[in-house]
């Protein structure tokens with residue numbers, strides 16, 4: 001797997017450090033608010049697992065699975081809900097955890113849905129932000145790193161279902177996806 005990576009952008013240690021920092025901020029911001037923390041499957045599972053363990057506050061978690069990329073490196077533009085939440089969001093302080101914001105289409109869809117369902121507050125925490133590619137006006141509240149306009153994998157992020165278990169975030173070699 002490692003041989004398919006052109007460059008490591010963020011090491012396991014850097015991710016650990018930024019997760020600690022964000023977790024400490026969330027502990028302050030959500031004190032007494034009992035947030036509902038939503039993990040956007042599947043990419044955000046690793047980040048979510050790290051972040052919630054660094055939040056020293058009462059939290060509930062839930063999962064939502066949406067997909068707009070399928071097996072491609074390009075967004076289809078159509079966001080499909082594959083698994084909805086189990087918990088009602090009305091009146092809740094919701095914190096969405098994402099691995100990456102690229103075009104912003106996925107989060108635009110999720111945020112509007114949560115607001116429509118009358119969440120009291122909706123905030124976004126993402127490990128990676130790729131602002132160059134944004135087409136929707138989504139602005140995250142907590143960001144780990146800003147990434148260049150490259151297709152990245154690892155630490156939850158996949159290409160064709162693979163590479164999620166890499167402990168770091170890296171740029172996938174072009175020949176891997178050009179040959180597919």
Ligand SMILES: O=P(O)(O)OC[C@H]1O[C@H](OP(=O)(O)OP(=O)(O)O)[C@H](O)[C@@H]1O
Nearest residue numbers: 041042043067068069102103104105106
């Ligand atoms: O800002 P956008 O252009 O919408 O892209 C961001 C979304 O793309 C990825 O999900 P994907 O649909 O690939 O599903 P996955 O998390 O299961 O890999 C990622 O996890 C984000 O949810």
Ligand SMILES: Nc1nc2[nH]cnc2c(=O)[nH]1
Nearest residue numbers: 102150151152153157158
């Ligand atoms: N794996 C992966 N998924 C994405 N979804 C949107 N952008 C990306 C990216 O750079 N890498």
